[in-house]
Amino acid sequence: MIQRIFLTVLLAVLGSALAIAAGAQKPILDGYASQAKAEMSGFSGFSAERGKVFFLAKHDASAETPSCATCHTADPTKSGQTRAGKEISPMAVSKTPDRFTDSEKVEKWFQRNCQSVLGRACTAQEKGDFITFMASI
Amino acid sequence: MKILSKLLVASALLFAGAFSLIAVQDSAYSAGNAIDPTYQKECGACHTPFPAQFLPKRSWERLLSGLDKHFGEDAALPPKSLASVKAYLESHAADTAMGSARAMRDVPTTATPLRITEMPFWTRIHARQIERHAFSASKITSAANCTACHRGAVNGIYEDD
Numbered sequence: 001m002i003q004r005i006f007l008t009v010l011l012a013v014l015g016s017a018l019a020i021a022a023g024a025q026k027p028i029l030d031g032y033a034s035q036a037k038a039e040m041s042g043f044s045g046f047s048a049e050r051g052k053v054f055f056l057a058k059h060d061a062s063a064e065t066p067s068c069a070t071c072h073t074a075d076p077t078k079s080g081q082t083r084a085g086k087e088i089s090p091m092a093v094s095k096t097p098d099r100f101t102d103s104e105k106v107e108k109w110f111q112r113n114c115q116s117v118l119g120r121a122c123t124a125q126e127k128g129d130f131i132t133f134m135a136s137i
Numbered sequence: 138m139k140i141l142s143k144l145l146v147a148s149a150l151l152f153a154g155a156f157s158l159i160a161v162q163d164s165a166y167s168a169g170n171a172i173d174p175t176y177q178k179e180c181g182a183c184h185t186p187f188p189a190q191f192l193p194k195r196s197w198e199r200l201l202s203g204l205d206k207h208f209g210e211d212a213a214l215p216p217k218s219l220a221s222v223k224a225y226l227e228s229h230a231a232d233t234a235m236g237s238a239r240a241m242r243d244v245p246t247t248a249t250p251l252r253i254t255e256m257p258f259w260t261r262i263h264a265r266q267i268e269r270h271a272f273s274a275s276k277i278t279s280a281a282n283c284t285a286c287h288r289g290a291v292n293g294i295y296e297d298d
Contacts, residue, residue: 064209068251083210084184085282108215 035124051133061119189229223250
């Protein structure tokens with residue numbers, strides 16, 4: 001019985017922690033959602049799974065940075081490293097809770113890194129999927 | 138004979154000591170608190186915020202005019218941050234009143250080096266490490282990772298630890 005209560009409390013705490021985590025990123029995600037609706041007619045919400053595929057994909061725009069994972073590593077809960085050797089704190093919201101809460105910062109890095117890795121700007125759906133993936137792990 | 142050899146060893150040690158002191162003095166550098174906070178935040182996000190005094194003004198001008206293609210990456214800055222970074226770097230460059238003649242030594246007037254590692258003062262100071270291929274070690278990653286050896290580099294301090 002006590003175990004059951006403990007488990008329920010634990011789940012409730014975990015659940016609300018997750019909700020808070022997702023909550024902090026909501027304003028930025030909402031912004032990308034309305035952009036995505038304007039950009040494509042069939043938009044039906046963001047997908048963490050699609051974000052993961054995008055994050056790990058190898059592109060051919062740059063020999064130095066073929067993928068997001070080149071610098072951020074394939075595991076976003078771990079620290080990454082820039083090509084100049086500087087540590088990058090984990091992209092996963094569970095590890096770095098203030099990720100994706102400052103829209104200027106988010107836009108600056110998407111603009112730079114999408115150009116560096118993909119050789120083009122990212123779509124609103126790609127950005128939203130990326131953040132949704134990072135908020136899910 | 139014994140005394141003579143002892144004297145020899147002692148003088149050799151003294152000589153080595155004096156030499157290493159000179160060597161440390163030669164490589165020690167401190168920009169103190171002169172590093173601009175915007176520069177430190179924006180440029181320091183990816184690499185050591187290299188002191189402005191390590192490159193001539195013409196080099197910083199060239200680098201800042203091509204930030205969208207910065208050593209294989211897009212490092213473009215919003216206009217306001219760019220103006221602030223530009224003002225700091227160009228007013229503290231090696232060939233300005235805030236710079237040092239030592240950093241400019243042997244730089245041809247026709248050259249615009251885009252990497253500090255191309256500067257003659259840098260290759261002179263790091264000759265031993267270059268020879269040993271120290272910069273390709275996995276812990277260092279790149280010669281741009283000053284902090285790997287100079288712990289105070291993030292604040293512009295390059296005194297040898």
